[in-house]
Amino acid sequence: GTRRIPRVDRIVGPGNAYVAAAKALVSRDCAIDFFAGPSEIAIVSSSGRAAWIAADLIAQAEHDPEARAILVTPSARLAAAVSREVTRRLPSEGPARQALASHGGIVVTRTLDEAIALVQRLAPEHAVCDSAAVARRLTRAGTVFVGPYSAQASGDYVTGSNHVLPTGGAAAARGGLSTAD
Numbered sequence: 001g002t003r004r005i006p007r008v009d010r011i012v013g014p015g016n017a018y019v020a021a022a023k024a025l026v027s028r029d030c031a032i033d034f035f036a037g038p039s040e041i042a043i044v045s046s047s048g049r050a051a052w053i054a055a056d057l058i059a060q061a062e063h064d065p066e067a068r069a070i071l072v073t074p075s076a077r078l079a080a081a082v083s084r085e086v087t088r089r090l091p092s093e094g095p096a097r098q099a100l101a102s103h104g105g106i107v108v109t110r111t112l113d114e115a116i117a118l119v120q121r122l123a124p125e126h127a128v129c130d131s132a133a134v135a136r137r138l139t140r141a142g143t144v145f146v147g148p149y150s151a152q153a154s155g156d157y158v159t160g161s162n163h164v165l166p167t168g169g170a171a172a173a174r175g176g177l178s179t180a181d
């Protein structure tokens with residue numbers, strides 16, 4: 001605390017790099033929820049609509065120049081189509097272009113199992129997949145969106161009152177901010 005602001009037991013909530021730095025500074029004296037880094041999405045798809053996947057990647061990349069947006073697919077055809085759609089739809093200005101250039105990617109795997117395993121290792125903030133069968137195997141993500149109509153950008157608004165999720169692989173060990181925090 002300060003002279004004007006009383007001490008608290010815990011500091012929680014989202015924020016940018018400055019908020020993360022502030023949490024790091026006070027974490028010795030006050031509990032924090034976790035460090036939430038740049039927003040991220042990992043999409044596992046073998047048959048999704050390229051234009052919709054590209055829209056999800058771009059929407060996530062628009063959060064911040066440090067945002068991460070990755071498609072992992074066993075389909076070289078889908079990878080090429082998504083790449084074309086991203087190029088076609090990418091705004092000429094704003095953070096998405098920089099985010100995708102620095103932290104975006106399309107990874108082509110040999111199999112769907114390999115794609116799922118890779119996303120499990122990433123433990124992303126947001127995971128998007130084609131089917132409930134794949135979703136059941138994505139156990140290390142802040143939130144999982146399933147099917148062609150579960151656009152992550154709009155899904156964030158219906159996942160509940162809270163949308164503070166682990167990033168940077170933290171979903172391997174914890175879920176999002178909750179009332180327990």
